[in-house]
Amino acid sequence: xxxxxxxxxxxxxxxxxxxxxxxxxxxxxxxxxxxxxxxxxxxxxxxxxxxxxxxxxxxxxxxxxxxxxxxxxxxxxxxxxxxxxxxxxxxxxxxxxxxxxxxxxxxxxxxxxxxxxxxxxxxxxxxxxxxxxxxxxxxxxxxxxxxxxxxxxxxxxxxxxxxxxxxxxxxxxxxxxxxxxxxxxxxxxxxxxxxxxxxxxxxxxxxxxxxxxxxxxxxxxxxxxxxxxxxxxxxxxxxxxxxxxxxxxxxxxxxxxxxxxxxxxxxxxxxxxxxxxxxxxxxxxxxxxxxxxxxxxxxxxxxxxxxxxxxxxxxxxxxxxxxxxxxxxxxxxxxxxxxxxxxxxxxxxxxx
Amino acid sequence: xxxxxxxxxxxxxxxxxxxxxxxxxxxxxxxxxxxxxxxxxxxxxxxxxxxxxxxxxxxxxxxxxxxxxxxxxxxxxxxxxxxxxxxxxxxxxxxxxxxxxxxxxxxxxxxxxxxxxxxxxxxxxxxxxxxxxxxxxxxxxxxxxxxxxxxxxxxxxxxxxxxxxxxxxxxxxxxxxxxxxxxxxxxxxxxxxxxxxxxxxxxxxxxxxxxxxxxxxxxxxxxxxxxxxxxxxxxxxxxxxxxxxxxxxxxxxxxxxxxxxxxxxxxxxxxxxxxxxxxxxxxxxxxxxxxxxxxxxxxxxxxxxxxxxxxxxxxxxxxxxxxxxxxxxxxxxxxxxxxxxxxxxxxxxxxx
Numbered sequence: 001x002x003x004x005x006x007x008x009x010x011x012x013x014x015x016x017x018x019x020x021x022x023x024x025x026x027x028x029x030x031x032x033x034x035x036x037x038x039x040x041x042x043x044x045x046x047x048x049x050x051x052x053x054x055x056x057x058x059x060x061x062x063x064x065x066x067x068x069x070x071x072x073x074x075x076x077x078x079x080x081x082x083x084x085x086x087x088x089x090x091x092x093x094x095x096x097x098x099x100x101x102x103x104x105x106x107x108x109x110x111x112x113x114x115x116x117x118x119x120x121x122x123x124x125x126x127x128x129x130x131x132x133x134x135x136x137x138x139x140x141x142x143x144x145x146x147x148x149x150x151x152x153x154x155x156x157x158x159x160x161x162x163x164x165x166x167x168x169x170x171x172x173x174x175x176x177x178x179x180x181x182x183x184x185x186x187x188x189x190x191x192x193x194x195x196x197x198x199x200x201x202x203x204x205x206x207x208x209x210x211x212x213x214x215x216x217x218x219x220x221x222x223x224x225x226x227x228x229x230x231x232x233x234x235x236x237x238x239x240x241x242x243x244x245x246x247x248x249x250x251x252x253x254x255x256x257x258x259x260x261x262x263x264x265x266x267x268x269x270x271x272x273x274x275x276x277x278x279x280x281x282x283x284x285x286x287x288x289x290x291x292x293x294x295x296x297x298x299x300x301x302x303x304x305x306x307x308x309x310x311x312x313x314x315x316x317x318x319x320x321x322x323x324x325x326x327x328x329x330x331x332x333x334x335x336x337x338x339x340x341x342x343x344x345x346x347x348x349x350x351x352x
Numbered sequence: 353x354x355x356x357x358x359x360x361x362x363x364x365x366x367x368x369x370x371x372x373x374x375x376x377x378x379x380x381x382x383x384x385x386x387x388x389x390x391x392x393x394x395x396x397x398x399x400x401x402x403x404x405x406x407x408x409x410x411x412x413x414x415x416x417x418x419x420x421x422x423x424x425x426x427x428x429x430x431x432x433x434x435x436x437x438x439x440x441x442x443x444x445x446x447x448x449x450x451x452x453x454x455x456x457x458x459x460x461x462x463x464x465x466x467x468x469x470x471x472x473x474x475x476x477x478x479x480x481x482x483x484x485x486x487x488x489x490x491x492x493x494x495x496x497x498x499x500x501x502x503x504x505x506x507x508x509x510x511x512x513x514x515x516x517x518x519x520x521x522x523x524x525x526x527x528x529x530x531x532x533x534x535x536x537x538x539x540x541x542x543x544x545x546x547x548x549x550x551x552x553x554x555x556x557x558x559x560x561x562x563x564x565x566x567x568x569x570x571x572x573x574x575x576x577x578x579x580x581x582x583x584x585x586x587x588x589x590x591x592x593x594x595x596x597x598x599x600x601x602x603x604x605x606x607x608x609x610x611x612x613x614x615x616x617x618x619x620x621x622x623x624x625x626x627x628x629x630x631x632x633x634x635x636x637x638x639x640x641x642x643x644x645x646x647x648x649x650x651x652x653x654x655x656x657x658x659x660x661x662x663x664x665x666x667x668x669x670x671x672x673x674x675x676x677x678x679x680x681x682x683x684x685x686x687x688x689x690x691x692x693x694x695x696x697x698x699x700x701x702x703x704x
């Protein structure tokens with residue numbers, strides 16, 4: 001508290017990211033990072049840019065990256081917005097598109113940054129309950145609103161909403177923006193990007209942090225019709241001209257040029273997820289069906305927080321949320337097969 | 353214009369950064385970049401981080417960088433805030449500290465992003481005129497205000513405000529934040545960072561983009577007492593958890609470890625600036641005394657915009673602002689000695 005703060009600052013409840021421990025030799029399954037390295041082509045592209053030109057500003061419009069994402073999805077570059085991680089992209093979307101004269105709707109169990117953005121920009125919101133299976137029930141969204149946002153697959157549940165239901169939401173509120181936050185879509189869902197040209201109210205965000213193994217370079221993007229992208233550009237250009245640095249710009253661009261590597265990584269993670277789901281189900285865990293690179297699971301008898309602590313003693317860290325409805329669940333990132341084996345062995349020990 | 357935009361977006365007038373041309377072989381003196389490469393130690397540090405660990409998020413608190421800046425200035429890490437370029441740091445400061453119940457004050461001729469931030473966050477402001485020599489007249493700031501911000505040295509004029517006058521402003525408004533934006537301070541000014549422990553209302557911002565030749569990696573920082581830094585952290589953690597990527601984090605940190613290189617670069621630029629000032633004065637230009645890595649100058653007879661166009665024909669780009677009071681001035685970044693010689697020769701040709 002300080003007399004010098006703007007009034008807003010007193011009321012903020014900042015987001016708390018998952019722990020980034022500074023010691024090595026932990027099995028880190030707490031922040032949904034990819035266990036596999038980025039494509040060697042990414043490292044090569046970054047290496048090529050690591051030279052005296054770092055003295056120069058990057059392209060403020062990140063044109064080569066927009067072009068490359070546009071080509072990848074068969075769209076125009078003016079349908080692409082890029083930012084410093086999808087968190088920055090989301091922040092601009094909250095300020096530039098989702099702040100309206102009626103409450104924003106999002107699930108009660110969802111990415112916990114959403115209410116934080118609402119606090120930052122003074123956006124009223126209503127939480128819409130997931131059903132008892134942690135599914136989004138679209139009929140619950142038949143209410144007056146200023147917009148809708150949800151992750152698909154949802155986080156931290158991992159549950160996917162089928163594309164026909166996304167369409168139904170878009171048609172239910174044609175005058176409101178529906179933002180589909182697809183941070184995890186590459187691990188088993190069908191992207192709503194295919195709908196962008198049909199729905200002027202659809203904005204889709206994605207990130208390179210998860211499926212492209214690039215959490216370390218901070219690049220996310222939004223895809224939508226040009227009029228929505230223009231709102232984001234206007235906000236961005238009133239905030240920071242150059243959010244994507246030269247190294248990230250070229251590294252991210254290279255990632256889209258290595259499709260085989262990308263697909264192979266995603267497939268490995270999907271396979272490991274299915275193996276983990278089977279193993280945990282055998283241990284009596286209830287595992288929510290996941291289309292993401294993590295699973296959300298609870299044990300019928302053992303306390304989730306205690307399991308998390310017991311895993312930690314074994315140098316495995318997972319994410320526990322002390323929140324209503326989910327305080328008996330753990331969110332566990334899918335690691336390599338070796339990490340997965342260690343996790344399964346530890347869980348067997350703990351729950352036996 | 354779109355029905356989907358938040359109301360705010362309609363009223364924004366985004367900042368327009370200097371051109372980043374995509375062709376080479378231009379003498380680029382338009383965006384105040386450093387003509388010398390970053391320290392080799394920076395490139396080495398980045399290269400060491402360009403590995404499989406890019407799959408992991410960076411440290412959300414950028415602790416090693418804060419520690420290194422704190423050590424450099426003999427302060428504590430909780431007195432340091434870091435962001436994605438000083439533009440992002442400034443944006444958070446506008447939202448978190450400078451939005452108050454009275455107008456923000458800044459010079460009429462100054463960094464043109466300031467009114468843009470005011471538009472983004474709904475901050476009322478008053479422009480305070482520079483005197484006829486383009487100096488900040490601190491007596492003009494004896495008025496009710498919610499805070500004060502100015503670049504020191506000022507941009508685009510290059511004029512420095514002496515530290516005793518900065519102190520006088522801090523003492524004139526002890527209950528308001530005075531933000532000294534020192535993007536160019538290393539080229540000849542005395543930093544107000546030395547005053548931070550004495551003034552609870554002082555926030556100083558700096559950037560690695562100019563004097564440290566790192567515009568390409570987007571790192572800026574703020575220095576102030578812990579209560580001011582906390583406001584920035586609260587805003588930042590409500591906006592984007594990880595604004596500094598892994599490569600930028602380690603590159604920026606390495607820059608503070610190579611003091612000799614840094615000092616030598618700054619001194620070369622100061623020498624070239626003095627040489628350019630003499631040469632242009634001989635050509636009858638009026639050159640405003642500069643403490644920055646650029647000069648601001650006008651010719652008594654020749655139109656500034658025409659000179660800029662004539663330079664461009666000779667593949668030299670400088671910055672021209674079509675704005676009241678300064679539309680006969682050019683802002684020219686200090687280049688290498690060879691670039692400087694080419695510039696002088698071109699100006700002689702144009703003005704003879």
